[in-house]
Amino acid sequence: MRAYVLERYGGPDGARLTDMPAPVPGPRDLLVEVRAAGLNPVDFKFREGKLRAILRPRLPFVLGNELAGEVIAVGRDVTRFRVGDRIFARVAKDRAGAFAQQACVDEAHAAAMPGNLDFATAAAVPLAALTALQALRDELGIRAGQSVFISGGAGGVGTFAIQIAKWLGARVTTTASKRGEILVRSLGCDEVIDYTTQDITRLGRSFDAGFDLVGGATLTQMFDIMKPGAKIVSVAAMPEPQTAIKDLGGRRGLAALFWAISLGIRARARRAGVTYRYLFMHPSGRDLDQLSGLIADGKLKVIVDKTYPFEAIAEAMAYVESGRAKGKVVVTMQ
Numbered sequence: 378m379r380a381y382v383l384e385r386y387g388g389p390d391g392a393r394l395t396d397m398p399a400p401v402p403g404p405r406d407l408l409v410e411v412r413a414a415g416l417n418p419v420d421f422k423f424r425e426g427k428l429r430a431i432l433r434p435r436l437p438f439v440l441g442n443e444l445a446g447e448v449i450a451v452g453r454d455v456t457r458f459r460v461g462d463r464i465f466a467r468v469a470k471d472r473a474g475a476f477a478q479q480a481c482v483d484e485a486h487a488a489a490m491p492g493n494l495d496f497a498t499a500a501a502v503p504l505a506a507l508t509a510l511q512a513l514r515d516e517l518g519i520r521a522g523q524s525v526f527i528s529g530g531a532g533g534v535g536t537f538a539i540q541i542a543k544w545l546g547a548r549v550t551t552t553a554s555k556r557g558e559i560l561v562r563s564l565g566c567d568e569v570i571d572y573t574t575q576d577i578t579r580l581g582r583s584f585d586a587g588f589d590l591v592g593g594a595t596l597t598q599m600f601d602i603m604k605p606g607a608k609i610v611s612v613a614a615m616p617e618p619q620t621a622i623k624d625l626g627g628r629r630g631l632a633a634l635f636w637a638i639s640l641g642i643r644a645r646a647r648r649a650g651v652t653y654r655y656l657f658m659h660p661s662g663r664d665l666d667q668l669s670g671l672i673a674d675g676k677l678k679v680i681v682d683k684t685y686p687f688e689a690i691a692e693a694m695a696y697v698e699s700g701r702a703k704g705k706v707v708v709t710m711q
């Protein structure tokens with residue numbers, strides 16, 4: 378089968394389209410004919426070797442973290458799916474493999490595709506929408522009437538986060554440039570701050586919760602606009618000990634490393650009276666079922682910026698890497 382494979386860590390030429398043997402499903406796996414796969418910043422960060430402290434698969438390694446497709450075989454212990462089902466999934470992080478004509482998916486990570494989506498649109502959902510749901514519902518515990526500040530609302534995660542925060546009943550403020558403003562407003566955002574011209578610390582208001590998709594100076598400034606006792610969840614800045622304990626299986630060595638590298642951010646949070654948490658999202662078929670219901674009910678729109686043929690995946694990756702995508706980027710297989 379054709380697959381987009383990481384051969385060595387580093388720049389774009391470390392990965393290429395090549396022929397690989399098809400994967401063999403284990404007892405709890407679905408073997409999926411991949412019809413489309415979504416791209417995410419984690420794909421190029423992984424290629425660059427930035428996740429090596431967490432994930433160290435043997436190379437060559439088939440890249441790709443989310444897919445939509447048709448089940449063509451099932452392992453002997455699979456109970457929820459059958460051959461012919463149309464599923465979508467965020468695949469296991471240490472397994473990946475979505476950028477290929479066939480992939481194995483643990484049935485616990487898969488959900489039935491919403492009936493109103495085609496494969497390309499469904500493939501854009503799992504990773505970014507699960508991240509937004511798990512951050513806003515589980516980590517921030519957003520309740521109706523709260524005010525939420527979301528940095529970077531125009532990208533893959535942001536376009537879902539705005540809608541999910543609205544669905545939870547929050548008032549939503551986000552940052553976007555002029556290029557993304559119309560899009561984020563169309564998703565129901567109450568207030569848009571143009572990050573290229575406006576300083577968020579001069580808004581003169583404070584928020585009940587923050588969801589950071591940008592990191593760096595943006596996150597630092599977010600500490601100044603939170604109410605005392607508020608919480609900021611970031612998926613773009615520095616991991617902290619809870620990331621290792623809650624999200625990465627309680628790895629003590631990693632917790633110590635994350636404790637050290639997050640000293641500065643945690644001190645900044647303490648001074649602001651804010652809790653800081655870095656979330657590493659997890660695959661979940663159950664959460665995807667909930668998102669699927671929201672999509673089928675018309676409560677959650679999927680924004681696909683660009684779709685490329687699989688053979689042009691390097692170009693698709695370069696576009697994601699440019700950091701300018703509005704919503705999601707997808708490749709489709711024949």
Ligand SMILES: NC(=O)c1ccc[n+]([C@@H]2O[C@H](COP(=O)([O-])OP(=O)(O)OC[C@H]3O[C@@H](n4cnc5c(N)ncnc54)[C@H](OP(=O)(O)O)[C@@H]3O)[C@@H](O)[C@H]2O)c1
Pocket residue numbers: 417418419422504505508528529530531532533534535552553554555556557572590591595611612613656657658697700701702703704
């Ligand atoms: N920890 C986790 O589990 C997890 C999960 C998912 C994603 N992430 C991370 O979360 C981050 C966002 O992911 P994504 O998929 O949403 O990325 P993305 O789709 O590549 O985001 C691109 C968007 O970000 C906007 N943007 C760029 N710089 C900005 C700034 N300074 N302020 C506001 N907006 C800005 C761009 O708008 P303009 O072009 O208009 O500037 C563009 O529309 C990435 O770092 C990703 O790795 C982490």
